[in-house]
Amino acid sequence: MITVRRVIEFAAALSVVALAFHAGAQEASGASKKPFEPVPGMPGKDSVWVPTPFVTLEKMYDLAKLTKNDFVMDLGSGDGRAIIVAAKRGAPGLGIEWNQDLVDLSNKLAAQAGVSHLAKFERGDMFAADISKASVLGLFMLPDQLAKLTPKFLAMKPGSRIAVNGFGIPGWTIDQTEKATGDCGSWCTAHLYIVPAPVAGTWRLGDGELALTQSFQMLTGTLTAGGKSMPITGRLNGEEITFTAGDAQYNGRVAGNSMSGQVGGKPWSATKK
Numbered sequence: 001m002i003t004v005r006r007v008i009e010f011a012a013a014l015s016v017v018a019l020a021f022h023a024g025a026q027e028a029s030g031a032s033k034k035p036f037e038p039v040p041g042m043p044g045k046d047s048v049w050v051p052t053p054f055v056t057l058e059k060m061y062d063l064a065k066l067t068k069n070d071f072v073m074d075l076g077s078g079d080g081r082a083i084i085v086a087a088k089r090g091a092p093g094l095g096i097e098w099n100q101d102l103v104d105l106s107n108k109l110a111a112q113a114g115v116s117h118l119a120k121f122e123r124g125d126m127f128a129a130d131i132s133k134a135s136v137l138g139l140f141m142l143p144d145q146l147a148k149l150t151p152k153f154l155a156m157k158p159g160s161r162i163a164v165n166g167f168g169i170p171g172w173t174i175d176q177t178e179k180a181t182g183d184c185g186s187w188c189t190a191h192l193y194i195v196p197a198p199v200a201g202t203w204r205l206g207d208g209e210l211a212l213t214q215s216f217q218m219l220t221g222t223l224t225a226g227g228k229s230m231p232i233t234g235r236l237n238g239e240e241i242t243f244t245a246g247d248a249q250y251n252g253r254v255a256g257n258s259m260s261g262q263v264g265g266k267p268w269s270a271t272k273k
């Protein structure tokens with residue numbers, strides 16, 4: 001229900017300003033050729049432009065624990081603010097935006113902010129973008145767009161962070177949510193998702209077998225050892241794995257086709273079958 005209301009709010013932001021945009025567009029096409037000024041709600045390829053408030057962007061990057069060693073991307077980067085704010089924190093980044101006027105404006109605003117060396121922008125389709133270099137995404141898009149991009153999100157390096165404004169990624173339990181305070185109107189909520197390591201499948205664990213079913217960062221399955229089978233539940237935080245089998249709590253780290261850690265103060269390790 002909440003998501004439906006948010007989508008309606010998003011859509012409403014758009015139609016309310018549609019007339020203003022129309023008037024603005026007419027003016028822009030006039031003889032005076034004023035510099036391009038985006039208007040919230042103006043149409044884009046697959047969604048309109050509504051900017052993320054600056055305080056919300058800061059909250060998104062606080063949740064993501066953004067550092068200078070990250071590489072940030074925004075898909076549908078609008079006026080470039082998500083990339084420019086990250087660059088002001090020292091992190092390089094790339095915004096992909098369909099509207100060339102917004103790309104040009106982003107480059108201008110990055111130059112004004114003195115971060116052109118870090119903040120780059122390209123005209124392109126967000127669904128075709130290569131996000132494999134990104135360690136952090138700063139996003140503001142509709143749930144169906146987030147859903148469409150989810151396979152790409154899950155293919156990012158485990159531990160990559162996806163910080164989103166407002167809408168959640170359908171089906172993926174949010175790792176952390178916080179509200180920005182200050183000038184953020186209806187868009188104050190920042191959500192964080194941490195890309196989990198892929199672990200679904202069967203693993204040899206000591207003399208036993210660990211069968212894991214994975215839904216995003218959530219794990220279920222069975223541990224079979226000594227002729228006994230017990231259900232397990234667990235969770236991933238990037239490459240960190242925890243699961244419980246009976247009274248035993250396993251903690252460890254995944255590294256591709258192997259994982260290892262501690263259970264009851266003793267080491268354990270597993271390899272993918």
Ligand SMILES: C[S@@+](CC[C@H](N)C(=O)[O-])C[C@H]1O[C@@H](n2cnc3c(N)ncnc32)[C@H](O)[C@@H]1O
Nearest residue numbers: 044045046047050051052076078098125126140
């Ligand atoms: C809701 S705005 C978000 C702007 C920016 N990310 C922010 O948080 O301020 C969505 C942006 O996506 C752009 N857009 C829509 N469809 C797109 C597509 N298929 N590829 C690239 N950009 C797109 C729009 O032009 C708009 O600037």
